[in-house]
Amino acid sequence: xxxxxRRVLVTDGNNRAxxxxxxxxxxxxxxxxxxxxxxRALAQASRYCSTAVTYPDPARQPxxxxxxxxxxxxxxxxxxxxxxxxxxxxxxxxNRQAIDPKVRIPFSTAHAINRAADxxxxxxxxxELGVPAPATVVLDHPSRVQxxxxxxxxxxxxxxxxxxxxxxxxxxxxxxxxxRDMTGLERDLASRRVHEFPVLLQEYIPGYGLGVFACCDxxxxxxxxxxxxxxxxxxTGGVSVLSESIKVPPLAQAYAEALLGALGWHGVAMVEFKxxxxxxxxxxxxxxxxxxxxxxxxxxxxxxxxxxxxxxADGHAPATPPAYREGVRSRWLWxxxxxxxISLRNGPPNGRxxxxxxxxxxxxxxxxxxxxxxxxxxxxxxxxxxARWIRRAV
Numbered sequence: 001x002x003x004x005x006r007r008v009l010v011t012d013g014n015n016r017a018x019x020x021x022x023x024x025x026x027x028x029x030x031x032x033x034x035x036x037x038x039x040r041a042l043a044q045a046s047r048y049c050s051t052a053v054t055y056p057d058p059a060r061q062p063x064x065x066x067x068x069x070x071x072x073x074x075x076x077x078x079x080x081x082x083x084x085x086x087x088x089x090x091x092x093x094x095n096r097q098a099i100d101p102k103v104r105i106p107f108s109t110a111h112a113i114n115r116a117a118d119x120x121x122x123x124x125x126x127x128e129l130g131v132p133a134p135a136t137v138v139l140d141h142p143s144r145v146q147x148x149x150x151x152x153x154x155x156x157x158x159x160x161x162x163x164x165x166x167x168x169x170x171x172x173x174x175x176x177x178x179x180r181d182m183t184g185l186e187r188d189l190a191s192r193r194v195h196e197f198p199v200l201l202q203e204y205i206p207g208y209g210l211g212v213f214a215c216c217d218x219x220x221x222x223x224x225x226x227x228x229x230x231x232x233x234x235x236t237g238g239v240s241v242l243s244e245s246i247k248v249p250p251l252a253q254a255y256a257e258a259l260l261g262a263l264g265w266h267g268v269a270m271v272e273f274k275x276x277x278x279x280x281x282x283x284x285x286x287x288x289x290x291x292x293x294x295x296x297x298x299x300x301x302x303x304x305x306x307x308x309x310x311x312x313a314d315g316h317a318p319a320t321p322p323a324y325r326e327g328v329r330s331r332w333l334w335x336x337x338x339x340x341x342i343s344l345r346n347g348p349p350n351g352r353x354x355x356x357x358x359x360x361x362x363x364x365x366x367x368x369x370x371x372x373x374x375x376x377x378x379x380x381x382x383x384x385x386x387a388r389w390i391r392r393a394v
Contacts, residue, residue, distance in 0.1 A: 006310060007031045007077050009069075011092075012084035013041030013052070016332065016372060017291035019381055021082060022046050024299055024306040033076050045384040047377075051076065058087045059164075059171040066095045073103045080104045080313050082291075082306070086164050087171050089113065089290045106313040107267040108289060116263060116287040119200055120161050126284050129262060131255045133284040134205050140198040142189040146182075152201050155180045158188055159200040167195045178204070207277040209237070209285070212248055212256040213298060215308050216265040217317040221257055223308045224248050224321045225298045230329070233339040240294045241335035245301040245328040252282045259287065267312070268305055297330035300370045329369045334389045336361065 008025055012018050013036035026032045026048020034041065034049045037057040044052040053072065056064035069092065073081065081103055083089040092099075094110040107113070115121050126133040134157070137148045149156075160174030174196045179185035185201075192199065208229070215223040226249065231242040256271040270292045273282035291305070298305055302324035311317060340361050344354055374382035 005029050005031065006079040007033065008080045008082060008310070009033045009035065009073065009076065009078045010043065010082050010084060011035050011055075011088040013043040013049075015084045015291075016042070016293050017295045018043040018084045019046060019372070020295040020299060021084065021291060021306040022048050023296075023375070023378060024304055025310065026050070028307060030310070033072075033078065035072075040384070042381055042384055042388075045380040047380060057170075058091050060169075062087075062091055062170060066091055066098055069095075070098045070100070073100050078103055080106070080310060082309065083107070084291050086117070086288070086290060090117070090164075104313040106309050108263070108265050108269075112263045112265060113289045116265075116269070116289050117162055117164075119159055119286060120198060122259075122284070122287060123200070125259065125262060129255075129258045131258060131284050132281060134202040136203075137201045138198050139189075139201055142186075142192075142197075145186060145189055148201055149182060149185055152203055154182075154185075155204045156185070157200075157202045157204055158185070159202060160192075160196045161198050161200065165195045205274045205276050205283050207275045210249065210252055210273045210275050210282060211292065212252050212271045212273070213268070213292060213303075213305070214256060214260060214265075214271065215268050215305055215312065216260050217312060218266050219261045219264045221260065221321060222312065222317040222319075223303050223305060224253065224256075225301070225303045225305075225324060226252070227294060227297055227330075231336060231339055233335045233342070235339050235343050239335065241332045241339050243294050243297055243330055245297060245324060245326050247326055249282070255282060255284065259284070263287075265289075268309060293332075294330060296370070296372045297328065298324070300330060301325050301328040325368075327368055329366065330372060331369060332372045334373075334385055337389075 008030050010018050010021050010032060013034040019042050022032050022034055022043040031050045032048055033051040034043045035053045035055050055068045058065040081092060083092045093107050093113055120138045123133050123136045135152055137151045139148045156179055158177045158179055165172050165174050177188050179188055213225040214221050227243045227245050229240045229243050232238045233241050252273050268291055270288045272285040274285055276283050303322055343357050373385050
């Protein structure tokens with residue numbers, strides 16, 4: 001067997017990023033084992049998936065997932081484990097000692113990942129480093145709402161301290177919401193469950209989102225990338241469905257490097273900012289210590305993060321961040337369809353007419369426009385995703 005060919009376990013096969021990872025590593029000749037909690041998954045449909053496996057749902061059965069992982073890395077002779085989604089990432093890094101020590105996991109320590117995931121901890125770190133963040137008040141109990149809300153102006157953003165919260169019954173998702181006045185704030189807090197507290201009350205930052213995507217070697221950036229979102233799902237703000245590669249803005253890069261350096265970050269991360277419309281400066285939103293949904297755009301533009309991460313696992317990180325092409329666009333077609341339907345139903349969020357939205361959507365072929373699906377060299381994920389979209393629509 002080729003000594004450079006690795007057996008790689010990729011989790012969360014229904015995730016778009018998992019498909020990008022599978023294609024990247026499979027094209028390079030690695031044996032990619034793709035796992036998912038139930039049923040056939042998007043990345044498992046890829047021709048570059050060598051083996052498909054099913055595991056216990058990490059959100060509902062975390063201990064069973066860890067036990068499955070420990071057994072599977074042995075039975076499948078895994079060299080490297082690449083978790084993709086939040087919960088799998090936390091469980092993998094927290095349970096390294098339960099996994100065969102010969103298996104490489106090129107991710108940060110559990111301490112660093114949990115510090116980044118805890119939004120109140122992250123805001124404190126940003127303040128210590130001089131990284132601008134929205135004005136924030138931490139509310140540990142609804143009874144203190146009057147006192148805390150007086151220190152932040154409306155409208156405000158209500159953020160749970162973590163996007164995914166560990167409970168006695170497994171992991172639960174907590175959502176970000178908005179409040180225009182005290183009545184809306186009190187109503188929202190009354191609807192939240194105990195495990196969602198503390199919550200952050202943050203000033204609303206007008207502007208647009210910007211991500212700095214990085215791969216670090218013990219705090220040192222070895223790959224950097226950035227893009228701007230052209231369309232999102234939902235259109236008012238969410239996951240990117242059409243995005244374009246741009247040069248990493250110097251100020252956002254400096255802030256991202258300061259944060260990741262202070263955390264001693266190892267592996268991939270997305271540092272998310274919002275460019276404040278009032279002064280055009282970045283304000284820190286969050287850090288996600290995992291692969292991101294628009295990963296395929298970075299690969300198409302010239303920064304193959306999965307391959308770089310695998311090199312990092314082998315101790316061969318690049319000396320300097322690789323260059324990439326600006327102006328490359330990536331489109332998630334079915335997500336773009338959903339975004340268009342929402343805009344046609346609710347009205348365009350940017351004041352444009354519906355005809356203009358349809359005409360923009362109909363620009364199917366443009367220079368340097370790449371589709372996540374279909375990919376002519378790997379069509380089965382497109383058929384899989386299309387069938388799933390139709391079932392959901394029906």
